[in-house]
Amino acid sequence: MLNDLYKYTSLIYSHLMRKIDYSDWAQYLSDIFDYTNVKTDTILELACGNGTLFNHFKRKFEVIILSDISFCMLKQSESGKTNLVCCDMLKLPFHRKFNVVYSTFDSINYIMNEKDLGKFFRGIKRIIGDEAIMTFDVSLEKNSIKNLKHLNRKGKFKGIRYTQESDYRASQRIHYNHFTIMLPDGSIVKETHKQKIFDFFTYFEVIEKSGLFVQDCFDAFSFEDADPESERVQFILRKQ
Numbered sequence: 001m002l003n004d005l006y007k008y009t010s011l012i013y014s015h016l017m018r019k020i021d022y023s024d025w026a027q028y029l030s031d032i033f034d035y036t037n038v039k040t041d042t043i044l045e046l047a048c049g050n051g052t053l054f055n056h057f058k059r060k061f062e063v064i065i066l067s068d069i070s071f072c073m074l075k076q077s078e079s080g081k082t083n084l085v086c087c088d089m090l091k092l093p094f095h096r097k098f099n100v101v102y103s104t105f106d107s108i109n110y111i112m113n114e115k116d117l118g119k120f121f122r123g124i125k126r127i128i129g130d131e132a133i134m135t136f137d138v139s140l141e142k143n144s145i146k147n148l149k150h151l152n153r154k155g156k157f158k159g160i161r162y163t164q165e166s167d168y169r170a171s172q173r174i175h176y177n178h179f180t181i182m183l184p185d186g187s188i189v190k191e192t193h194k195q196k197i198f199d200f201f202t203y204f205e206v207i208e209k210s211g212l213f214v215q216d217c218f219d220a221f222s223f224e225d226a227d228p229e230s231e232r233v234q235f236i237l238r239k240q
């Protein structure tokens with residue numbers, strides 16, 4: 001499946017994310033896997049982007065399946081022999097069960113409405129085993145407001161110049177990131193990313209209706225309970 005999402009931003013993604021400590025992020029997820037006591041050799045990452053996190057799990061799991069809707073992002077991954085699957089997380093193509101499914105870094109915020117959110121969680125229910133966990137983080141409104149300033153930026157990476165304009169529309173609860181990118185040949189392309197900033201409680205309502213339940217919802221990178229004022233929250237779900 002070819003999708004234009006991240007067609008050009010995939011070229012500068014590692015530069016945009018240069019301040020993100022993926023080894024700390026992987027350690028946090030690893031701690032969550034240990035805490036849930038889930039046993040598995042195989043894990044599935046949804047919306048993996050360029051697969052940076054995967055490098056930190058190579059020794060922990062035998063089989064890692066990385067998936068993303070953006071072929072351009074997957075192409076940037078250095079995953080070698082890992083299984084790459086280009087798919088929409090709303091239409092999961094898997095016919096087996098997983099014991100660990102996870103997604104990181106606001107990827108679930110790309111689901112734009114409650115109907116699709118429900119479809120996503122029902123899809124998760126179908127592909128996880130009875131003892132399995134699904135864990136993901138989402139960004140809440142406080143994060144959008146707090147980070148607006150530093151997400152308005154420009155830079156240069158591998159001969160590509162870019163500007164990022166970030167705009168949070170509270171009335172729509174949508175966070176827009178508009179990228180203008182000048183490619184090395186001088187051509188200018190534009191890409192807009194939209195992320196839905198659902199209310200904290202919406203996730204709980206939709207999850208419960210989808211045949212899953214929230215085992216924990218932590219303030220991200222901690223094991224403290226989250227609340228609506230958290231910036232980013234980490235859900236751990238299981239089957240009802």
Ligand SMILES: C[S@@+](CC[C@H](N)C(=O)[O-])C[C@H]1O[C@@H](n2cnc3c(N)ncnc32)[C@H](O)[C@@H]1O
Pocket residue numbers: 005006046047048049050051052053067068069070073087088089090103104105106107110111
């Ligand atoms: C902010 S990036 C995060 C990437 C990666 N998880 C990370 O931590 O670096 C969001 C990713 O979500 C992917 N994505 C957005 N909507 C998707 C969908 N419906 N199905 C699968 N992937 C999707 C994008 O292509 C992009 O790679």
